[in-house]
Amino acid sequence: MELYNFLKDITLQAGENIRKQLNEPLLIETKSNPNDLVTNMDKATEKFLFDRIQDTYPDHRIIGEEGSGKDIDNLNGVIWIIDPIDGTLNFVHQQENFAISIGIFIDGEKYAGVVYDVMRNILFEARAGHGAYKNGVKLENITETPLATSIISMNPNWLTKDFTRDIYIPLVRDSRSARSYGSAALDFAYVASNKINAYITLRLHPWDFAGGLIIVEEVGGIVTNQLGEPVNLLTANSIVVANKSLHTEIMNDYLSPFKLELEKIHQGRFSKR
Ligand code: IPD
Ligand code: CA
Ligand code: CA
Ligand code: CA
Known part of the structure; x- marks a missing residue:
C-alpha cells in the first residue's frame, strides 16, 4: 500500500479502536503537573500506531508524545511525528473534541499530514503539493481577513499570566471574538477549513502541530513562531497560524511591538522537546 494510504488507514483504525473502547474504565495518570494527564488510551494508541508503522516500514523513525523517539535529534530519512490523542483533557472530561494527529516528513520536507x-x-x-481534504472534499484556499472580523483561537490561560497578559489581551480585544477548543491539532484544522482565522499559542510540541501544519499550508495558511521564524520540528515552539494577511497583521501590529519580551520568553524555554 502506498505510504499516504497507509497513513490514512492506520489513523482511521486507531480512531475506531478508541471509539470501541470508550466505555472501558480509563487509567488516568498525571505527568508534569496535576492538570497534565495521560491515559492508558493515549499510550495504547501510540503503541498501536508505532507497531503498525514498524511492521510495515522498519526503517522509518517515529517521534510520539508518549515516549517514542525521545533520542531523535535530526530529520534524516522518513520521520513520523505522532500525537496519539491531542486534547487528552477533552478526551477525559468530554469523551469528544480530541484528535489523532500525524505528520510525515522525508529528510525534513513535508510529505503528508492527518488530523482525525x-x-x-x-x-x-x-x-x-496535492491540496488538503476534509472527509474527501477538497478544501478551498482560506480567505484573507482583518483581525477586526476574525475569530481567533487562544488558550485563555495565556491571558492570566503576568508575563504574557499585555501581549495577548489587545489581540483578543481587537478580534471579532476568541475561542478555545483544547486541541491544537483541531485548531490547525479549523484554520485550514476557515472555521476560525487564526490560532495563537505560546508553547506547542512538534506532535501537536506536525499534521496540522502540512494541512493548513496546503490551503495558503502561514505558520511561524511568534518571532516570525519558521517552526522547528525537533523542539517546542510558539505558534501563530493564520491566513496570510491576518498573519502579517498579527505579527506587525501585535507581536513585533513585544519583540524584546517575546525573545526573552523564547530564550531557554524552547530548546527542548
Ligand atoms: C495539548 C492540546 C492543547 C494545547 C496544549 C497541548 P495534549 O495536547 O493540544 O490544546 O493547549 O498545549 O499540550 O497534551 O492534549 O496532547
Ligand atoms: Ca499530553
Ligand atoms: Ca498534543
Ligand atoms: Ca497527546
Missing part, C-alpha cells in the same frame, strides 16, 4: 476528529469521524488530510 475521532468522535465526529472527520478526517482532515493533505499530501504536500
Whole structure:
C-alpha cells in the first residue's frame, strides 16, 4: 500500500479502536503537573500506531508524545511525528473534541499530514503539493481577513499570566471574538477549513502541530513562531497560524511591538522537546 494510504488507514483504525473502547474504565495518570494527564488510551494508541508503522516500514523513525523517539535529534530519512490523542483533557472530561494527529516528513520536507476528529469521524488530510481534504472534499484556499472580523483561537490561560497578559489581551480585544477548543491539532484544522482565522499559542510540541501544519499550508495558511521564524520540528515552539494577511497583521501590529519580551520568553524555554 502506498505510504499516504497507509497513513490514512492506520489513523482511521486507531480512531475506531478508541471509539470501541470508550466505555472501558480509563487509567488516568498525571505527568508534569496535576492538570497534565495521560491515559492508558493515549499510550495504547501510540503503541498501536508505532507497531503498525514498524511492521510495515522498519526503517522509518517515529517521534510520539508518549515516549517514542525521545533520542531523535535530526530529520534524516522518513520521520513520523505522532500525537496519539491531542486534547487528552477533552478526551477525559468530554469523551469528544480530541484528535489523532500525524505528520510525515522525508529528510525534513513535508510529505503528508492527518488530523482525525475521532468522535465526529472527520478526517482532515493533505499530501504536500496535492491540496488538503476534509472527509474527501477538497478544501478551498482560506480567505484573507482583518483581525477586526476574525475569530481567533487562544488558550485563555495565556491571558492570566503576568508575563504574557499585555501581549495577548489587545489581540483578543481587537478580534471579532476568541475561542478555545483544547486541541491544537483541531485548531490547525479549523484554520485550514476557515472555521476560525487564526490560532495563537505560546508553547506547542512538534506532535501537536506536525499534521496540522502540512494541512493548513496546503490551503495558503502561514505558520511561524511568534518571532516570525519558521517552526522547528525537533523542539517546542510558539505558534501563530493564520491566513496570510491576518498573519502579517498579527505579527506587525501585535507581536513585533513585544519583540524584546517575546525573545526573552523564547530564550531557554524552547530548546527542548
Ligand atoms: C495539548 C492540546 C492543547 C494545547 C496544549 C497541548 P495534549 O495536547 O493540544 O490544546 O493547549 O498545549 O499540550 O497534551 O492534549 O496532547
Ligand atoms: Ca499530553
Ligand atoms: Ca498534543
Ligand atoms: Ca497527546
